[in-house]
Amino acid sequence: MTDLAKLxxxxxxxxxxxxxxxxxxxxxxxPQGKRLAVVVNEFGDVGVDGEILKSCAIPDCPAENIMELxxxxxxxxxxxxxxxxxxxxMALDPRPDHILIETSGLALPKPLLKAFDWPDIRxxxxxxxxxxxxxxxxxxxxxxxxxVAAVDAQRLADDSLDHETPLSEVFEDQISCxxxxxxxxxxxxxxxxxxxxxxIIAAExxxxxxxxxxxxGAVDPRVILGLGAAAEDDMxxxxxxxxxxxxxxxxxxxxxxxxxxxxxxxxxxxxxIEELANGQNILRxxxxxxxxxxxxxxxxxxxxxxxxxxxxxxWQPDEARQGRLVVIAEHDDIKVDAIRGVLTGLATAAE
Numbered sequence: 001m002t003d004l005a006k007l008x009x010x011x012x013x014x015x016x017x018x019x020x021x022x023x024x025x026x027x028x029x030x031p032q033g034k035r036l037a038v039v040v041n042e043f044g045d046v047g048v049d050g051e052i053l054k055s056c057a058i059p060d061c062p063a064e065n066i067m068e069l070x071x072x073x074x075x076x077x078x079x080x081x082x083x084x085x086x087x088x089x090m091a092l093d094p095r096p097d098h099i100l101i102e103t104s105g106l107a108l109p110k111p112l113l114k115a116f117d118w119p120d121i122r123x124x125x126x127x128x129x130x131x132x133x134x135x136x137x138x139x140x141x142x143x144x145x146x147x148v149a150a151v152d153a154q155r156l157a158d159d160s161l162d163h164e165t166p167l168s169e170v171f172e173d174q175i176s177c178x179x180x181x182x183x184x185x186x187x188x189x190x191x192x193x194x195x196x197x198x199x200i201i202a203a204e205x206x207x208x209x210x211x212x213x214x215x216x217g218a219v220d221p222r223v224i225l226g227l228g229a230a231a232e233d234d235m236x237x238x239x240x241x242x243x244x245x246x247x248x249x250x251x252x253x254x255x256x257x258x259x260x261x262x263x264x265x266x267x268x269x270x271x272x273i274e275e276l277a278n279g280q281n282i283l284r285x286x287x288x289x290x291x292x293x294x295x296x297x298x299x300x301x302x303x304x305x306x307x308x309x310x311x312x313x314x315w316q317p318d319e320a321r322q323g324r325l326v327v328i329a330e331h332d333d334i335k336v337d338a339i340r341g342v343l344t345g346l347a348t349a350a351e
Contacts, residue, residue: 006124006125006126007090007096007098007124008097008125008126008128008225008226008228009099009100009101009116009126010099010100010127010128010130010225011109011127011130011131011231012024012100012133013109013130013132013174013177014174014182015134016105016284016328017135017284017304018134018138019133019184019185019214019216019217020103021102022216023131023184024100024217025217026217026218026219027217032222034098034221035096036097036098037096037099037100038102039086039100041101041103083118086121090124105284108170108173108174109132109173109174110176110235110238110240113130113177113231113235113238114232126232127229127232128225128227128228128229128230129179129180129224129225129229129231130179130238131181132175132180132181132182133182133214134181134183134197134201135184136189136194136197136213137185137188137193138304139171139183140189140196141193143167167330171204172204173240173241175201175209176205176238176239176240177231179209179229180210180211180223180224180227182212182213182224183201183213184214184215184217185215186213198211206237254328255326255327255329256339257325257326257327258324258325258327258339259322259324260289260323260324260343260344261322261323261344262291262321262323263291263292263323264292265291266289266309269343270307272342272345273285273300276327276339276342276343277304277305280335280339281330282304282327282328282329283330285300285301285307285325285326286300286302286326287300287323287324288312289325290321290322290323296312296314296315297315298311299312300325327339
């Protein structure tokens with residue numbers, strides 16, 4: 001790439017737990033000769049996703065090419081965080097061939113696209129494409145696509161009712177802004193669920209969009225990189241519920257960080273997270289834990305009551321064997337004391 005060429009950026013969006021980090025790990029491990037850089041925008045104080053990605057850095061995407069913007073929406077901190085981060089990546093030697101931006105699961109992608117019009121970078125960078133990930137099982141169940149007809153009927157009876165929920169608006173905005181949809185976890189949804197999810201996405205999309213089924217993030221990079229969409233110049237084709245400046249409200253969601261001591265049994269942690277999801281409407285839990293007798297760190301990822309865990313890397317000699325979890329929910333469902341009571345009531349190695 002010549003110095004005069006615009007540096008392509010791919011924005012990767014999708015709801016909580018849809019598989020964004022898994023996809024980026026796959027792209028990092030299959031760069032097809034491209035030198036990649038990654039920006040991770042976390043929701044919450046603990047940069048779990050950035051740490052996961054740095055742990056699998058390779059020569060074509062070394063750790064110094066992976067940058068984190070934690071506890072802040074990119075589009076709300078353009079001058080202070082986003083622009084300096086992009087400029088730092090562009091100043092690397094050798095310069096990256098392509099930048100991947102993983103947005104927070106709660107982020108609205110269109111305000112981020114508007115940030116690419118910032119004078120300091122607009123002549124040097126372009127949005128190659130917006131990739132939206134959608135969890136096939138969740139979409140098929142209607143959790144992120146409410147029954148609009150039923151809600152409209154309620155509005156006729158009471159004009160004070162809001163016809164959308166925050167979750168549905170996030171989902172619809174991500175679909176509307178995308179150039180391609182990756183339908184993840186199709187094995188959990190089954191053939192009927194995948195078909196239903198595709199129908200829902202088609203109904204929400206403002207224009208025909210390609211939908212590709214992807215399991216464990218395994219997609220040919222040629223399918224999603226090199227789209228040449230120049231999305232920053234195509235804003236009108238990407239309608240949003242929040243097209244007015246500063247109209248998106250991150251206070252709809254909240255997070256709490258819980259420190260947990262070394263555990264004796266990971267199964268009990270899974271049970272406690274399931275309890276939170278079912279009893280307190282927790283959307284997402286992610287983080288890590290220490291397990292007695294195990295030299296490896298236990299990585300924990302939960303979407304609702306569906307919990308996945310695996311040992312991802314050895315604990316470092318200078319690290320305290322201390323677990324830490326980020327719990328995310330809609331604002332009214334964050335009851336910190338109750339959440340802490342559930343998670344800190346685990347049987348620990350010290351007992």
